[in-house]
Amino acid sequence: xxxxxxxxxxxxxxxxxxxxxxxxxxxxxxxxxxxxxxxxxxxxxxxxxxxxxxxxxxxxxxxxxxxxxxxxxxxxxxxxxxxxxxxxxxxxxxxxxxxxxxxxxxxxxxxxxxxxxxxxxxxxxxxxxxxxxxxxxxxxxxxxxxxxxxxxxxxxxxxxxxxxxxxxxxxxxxxxxxxxxxxxxxxxxxxxxxxxxxxxxxxxxxxxxxxxxxxxxxxxxxxxxxxxxxxxxxxxxxxxxxxxxxxxxxxxxxxxxxxxxxxxxxxxxxxxxxxxxxxxxxxxxxxxxxxxxxxxxxxxxxxxxxxxxxxxxxxxxxxxxxxxxxxxxxxxxxxxxxxxxxxxxxxxxxxxxxxxxxxxxxxxxxxxxxxxxxxxxxxxxxxxxxxxxxxxxxxxxxxxxxxxxxxxxxxxxxxxxxxxxxxxxxxxxxxxxxxxxxxxxxxxxxxxxxxxxxxxxxxxxxxx
Numbered sequence: 001x002x003x004x005x006x007x008x009x010x011x012x013x014x015x016x017x018x019x020x021x022x023x024x025x026x027x028x029x030x031x032x033x034x035x036x037x038x039x040x041x042x043x044x045x046x047x048x049x050x051x052x053x054x055x056x057x058x059x060x061x062x063x064x065x066x067x068x069x070x071x072x073x074x075x076x077x078x079x080x081x082x083x084x085x086x087x088x089x090x091x092x093x094x095x096x097x098x099x100x101x102x103x104x105x106x107x108x109x110x111x112x113x114x115x116x117x118x119x120x121x122x123x124x125x126x127x128x129x130x131x132x133x134x135x136x137x138x139x140x141x142x143x144x145x146x147x148x149x150x151x152x153x154x155x156x157x158x159x160x161x162x163x164x165x166x167x168x169x170x171x172x173x174x175x176x177x178x179x180x181x182x183x184x185x186x187x188x189x190x191x192x193x194x195x196x197x198x199x200x201x202x203x204x205x206x207x208x209x210x211x212x213x214x215x216x217x218x219x220x221x222x223x224x225x226x227x228x229x230x231x232x233x234x235x236x237x238x239x240x241x242x243x244x245x246x247x248x249x250x251x252x253x254x255x256x257x258x259x260x261x262x263x264x265x266x267x268x269x270x271x272x273x274x275x276x277x278x279x280x281x282x283x284x285x286x287x288x289x290x291x292x293x294x295x296x297x298x299x300x301x302x303x304x305x306x307x308x309x310x311x312x313x314x315x316x317x318x319x320x321x322x323x324x325x326x327x328x329x330x331x332x333x334x335x336x337x338x339x340x341x342x343x344x345x346x347x348x349x350x351x352x353x354x355x356x357x358x359x360x361x362x363x364x365x366x367x368x369x370x371x372x373x374x375x376x377x378x379x380x381x382x383x384x385x386x387x388x389x390x391x392x393x394x395x396x397x398x399x400x401x402x403x404x405x406x407x408x409x410x411x412x413x414x415x416x417x418x419x420x421x422x423x424x425x426x427x428x429x430x431x432x433x434x435x436x437x438x439x440x441x442x443x444x445x446x447x448x449x450x451x452x453x454x455x456x457x458x459x460x461x462x463x464x
Contacts (some may be wrong), residue, residue, distance in 0.1 A: 003203035003212045007196060010216050014223035021241040036239045038089040040247060045081035047250040052078045054257035063125050069117035072135045076110035079143050097157035101150040104184050109142055111191040118198030175230060182229055189225035192218045213256025221249035284326055292323040324387050341375060342366050345382055349400045352383050356390035364402040374443040378410055381439055384432045385459040389414035393457055410461040418451045
């Protein structure tokens with residue numbers, strides 16, 4: 001499902017929830033529980049702190065300016081929740097207007113940075129360490145100014161709502177409280193709504209699951225601010241419908257962050273595997289492959305200058321086959337593990353034919369997914385068949401087709417000199433047909449060879 005459709009679903013659910021608690025009496029829209037309110041603030045602080053840490057890890061891998069902005073936004077949310085909400089909520093003395101304005105102003109700044117991250121153009125940060133230091137220092141300075149300013153202003157600042165005002169006096173929400181605080185709620189709601197749209201567009205464009213969860217979270221946060229506008233319980237000891245949606249916002253951040261963590265782990269694993277494969281490829285290339293090149297050259301020299309020795313020619317042929325196998329192994333080790341099958345088959349065929357000056361036309365069905373063992377068997381069969389067509393069949397053009405009709409069928413056809421399959425000397429294995437057949441049978445397939453002298457050759461592999 002596209003991100004915008006997910007967004008529409010979340011909007012519908014959030015709107016239904018808001019109407020349920022605001023218009024009907026099925027669910028009470030406010031519950032007086034200072035401990036529950038403190039627990040919600042603490043949970044929001046811890047989740048946002050964890051999300052900020054996970055986002056920072058993503059930035060260290062991507063070095064993307066957008067990820068740095070989102071890291072800064074989550075740090076602001078975490079610090080505001082921890083120092084301006086969670087800690088004051090568990091204390092016993094009244095901090096007056098500080099508990100209204102410090103979190104309100106810091107969340108406006110955090111929401112603005114969050115929305116900026118949603119629309120930021122992806123650009124690399126060339127000096128990430130220095131950039132992180134500057135951004136974190138700016139976040140700390142912003143929070144320090146807000147906290148110090150509101151603490152010094154003290155009771156000169158208006159409260160969000162009157163201390164004696166209780167939602168229990170009415171069965172419906174009421175738009176009450178300080179107008180400036182209500183205006184801030186609307187501003188933050190607009191910022192979150194804009195961020196939701198930006199993240200949804202980014203998710204559709206990049207297929208990034210983290211952007212999708214950020215879009216979902218921003219939508220929930222926007223509706224939370226709408227609920228706080230109806231009754232600003234964020235600054236009271238009541239647990240209100242807006243708190244449920246606000247916790248949903250942080251829950252979406254947590255889910256997106258944990259999914260991002262699993263993606264990072266897979267990338268690290270793939271990187272380690274790829275590095276080991278490259279190391280093995282270097283060892284084969286610098287060791288065994290070089291020795292095989294020497295054996296081929298010396299055996300061919302002996303065959304030419306020793307009266308056409310059949311033994312020397314056989315040694316040269318066997319060494320050349322082993323050299324081709326080693327080159328195929330090197331190519332398999334260094335190729336990307338997530339390379340599409342169509343690209344991999346076309347590349348193997350072209351690389352192999354290119355060693356002998358032949359041309360390849362590859363027509364491979366896109367989107368075919370195979371188990372790793374079957375995939376590797378087909379790649380090795382293509383390499384062997386193309387090498388035989390170019391080297392022994394002296395083919396000028398080779399065609400490779402992979403199609404589903406309805407079974408998966410691989411066909412390698414050439415315009416070479418052809419041969420009589422019945423007269424093939426299987427003992428020498430000159431054409432490698434026995435090896436290709438064994439590979440096909442090991443993965444449950446069947447291989448057949450169609451050829452006549454002067455009419456080229458076709459190697460066909462049919463998989464179940």
